[in-house]
Amino acid sequence: MTEHMNLNQQLVLDTETDEKQFLTFMMDEEEYGIDILAVQEIRGWEPVTVIPNSPPFVKGAMNLRGTIVPIIDLRQRFGITHIGYGPLTVVIVVSVTLKEQTKLMGIVVDAVSDVYSISEEKAKDVPDFQDSDNAQFVHGLVNVGEKMVVLLNLKKVLDLHDKSCAKSNGG
């Protein structure tokens, strides 16, 4: 109940402050956040059509009411061990603008978690993980209560022309 009220208050606050709302989801016990305005819908997993010669993290294409939407496994994109898909597997359909083109893409995650209002200024810069390919995907880190949430740079995550793409392709 109180949580509800908090959320409502936050909603009201949103119009006045720089706070943005982030949808968070779980992946390998970590919580990641993406800008909620990019989220189009949340769906369950359903079999997809394999796209030939695509990087392993591109699971295939799905029919979203007549639109062909590519599905990307975020675990594989991040190099985390792939787990099987089950009834709880969630596909978050997001819209991102890449090179002036708005694209709809689906990302496969373990579970959806929460919605937070976060002031972007509070997001701390990513520590310089020198050897980590994944650092480029991270927009910032932020603490919500006791938890740490990784805010993602969706554009980087979903830009498949990126160099890292070729890398993970080989691996």
Next chain:
Amino acid sequence: MSIDLSQFFDVFFEESFEGLDAMESELLNLEPGKEDQETINTIFRAAHSIKGGSGTFGFTAVSDFTHVLETLLDQIRNGQRQLVAEHVNLLLKAVDCLRAMLTALQAQEEPERQEANELKQRFEAILNGENNTDAPEQAVSEPEEQVDLPITFQIDFKPLPYLFKTGNEPLYMIAELSELGELETQALHDEVPKLKQLNAEDCYLYWRFFLTTTRGESAIREIFEWVEDDAEITIVQCGGLFEEPVDQVDASDAQQSVPAEDELPVQTPAPAKTVQENKKEAGPAKDVRKNTDPSTTSIRVGIDKVDSLINMVGELVITQAMLSQIGEQEITESSIAALQEGLAQLAHNTRDLQENVMRIRMLPISFVFSRFPRLVRDISQKLNKQVELKLIGEQTELDKTVMEKLSDPMVHLVRNSLDHGLETPEERIAQGKDPVGTVTLNAFHQGGNIVIEIMDDGKGLDTEKIRNKAIQNGLIQEQDELTVDEINELIFMPGFSTADNVSEISGRGVGMDVVRKNIQALNGSVEVSSEAGVGSTFTIRLPLTLAILDGQLVQVADHTYIIPLISIVESLQIDIAKVSNVGKGLQVLRLRDEYIPILRLYDIFNHKGAREELDKTLLVVVENDNYKVGILVDDLLAQQQVVIKSLEANYQRVDGISGATILGDGTVSLIIDISGLIKLSGLRRPGSSELLVDLKADEGIPA
């Protein structure tokens, strides 16, 4: 309540652009000395309606500019002035200028005035310069050019009460009158009824003007031209002296009194203001030249197409009624038969309807061709070449989306033909050719494709030069033996140009890679053939529509793919005795007199679990650009029409795949791009149209 005129802007712009296109093409038909009255009338009418429309919407820059144009045209029309080549050139420039102005206005930007003003001055110079007295209609006052003595006219202007409803505004006329000279205005209000009887939408005021001007009466008449039928107008010459009017009302009074009638349907500042406001909201449009906003693009459809659609919908409704009638009955054996019949009819209706709906998007290719007469004229003048443009097959229909993307590559190719293909008249005479070169655009249907040829009878591609250049650029080796066609293909390589000096128009080869890329993006192909001294031909092959195709569903492992039916020659079971190995990892099937390379789809697409034994699989023989290859599949499934969806829109281009579709069960299936697949399989040397699998030559096959 004021009417928001902006809702009519789209129609105005569309009609104006159409008018400009018409003006342009008619102007190109005009030959000084041989002008056809009807042609001039068409041009005049187009100019006239643009002027009227822009005036109504408050685009004064456009209407002022069109006015001088119209005056000149009017004089030519009436035989007061002889048409000369300069006029045509100037008018064509004016068309360009108007197009730019309207484009800017459409993008809600302030139009560039400088060019318009310069052109306008040139028009005025013509109108004044050649015969001052014969051109009194000129509307724009330029005191230094006025020579005649001022004359005062008394003008009585009594609009009929419904004037405002016709979209006219006396204030504009008063403003225009005041530009002609010194104006005294009396607003007469004795007919204004009592407030109770007053209908706020009627016009009760009338006016008496005293105008002292050097312009003739016709200039005044012209201002009132639009309201001639909606008002009583008398114009009387009072003599050279200014007569003091009796009950004089201040001019500003009159001007104020007009907007004071609150409920005018047209408010003076409204259009301009709307444009300004919209501009703030919409922000600057990025691409002014082309209006790419899909919400504002529209299509004009022939009424016959609409009629046939309505017929078909009628049929569909009847079938539906029949089916629902059967559905209400008790199910018996006979009703099942009737049901089946009804369903067959429904399928028939649906297919008809679908085909006809697709036809709505089909437009004759003349929409693209029509821009070339102008282009050819301008470029040939610049290059001092004499060119005749022949257009063949203008009525060939093509999907609008394909057409839009076709235009740029074609412009490039035509420019190339003019600049590099055709020789100068002197060179042509020296070679015993007609000094006038010919460029031919030819469009026709072939199978499910449209073929567009761009032919010139110029000197052809210089293979020696291309070869040398390619060696210089490291594209080929000195010792490489290439056929003429292979050499010609090199011009499509990125960054390739043989032009000695890159001219203003183009360099043959510069951007040819872009041309090819753009056409390939439409699932098309472009080829060149050329003969020295005879000319070159570029052939563009494109699918008719990007939206739909007949497909053969095939199964590979547990994946379903679609092969375009149009490219399938035959499907067969493989007779192993006729398969031979050529080089490393390539097998060919001897089929009658031909050798068909076998492409293993599961290999190319990296699918596991497919049947690999040749005798258990099927071979789909497909033809692409006159080459046949066989695609190995596990099974053939149904044939059906599929609606093509873009895979690229949300993902990226995938080699060997031209798009996707959604099958009846809602799953996605990918459509195979045959030429891409062949390329992907490594059967071709990049950039060459020759298959490397030439069984007579002992050349090795690349791994």
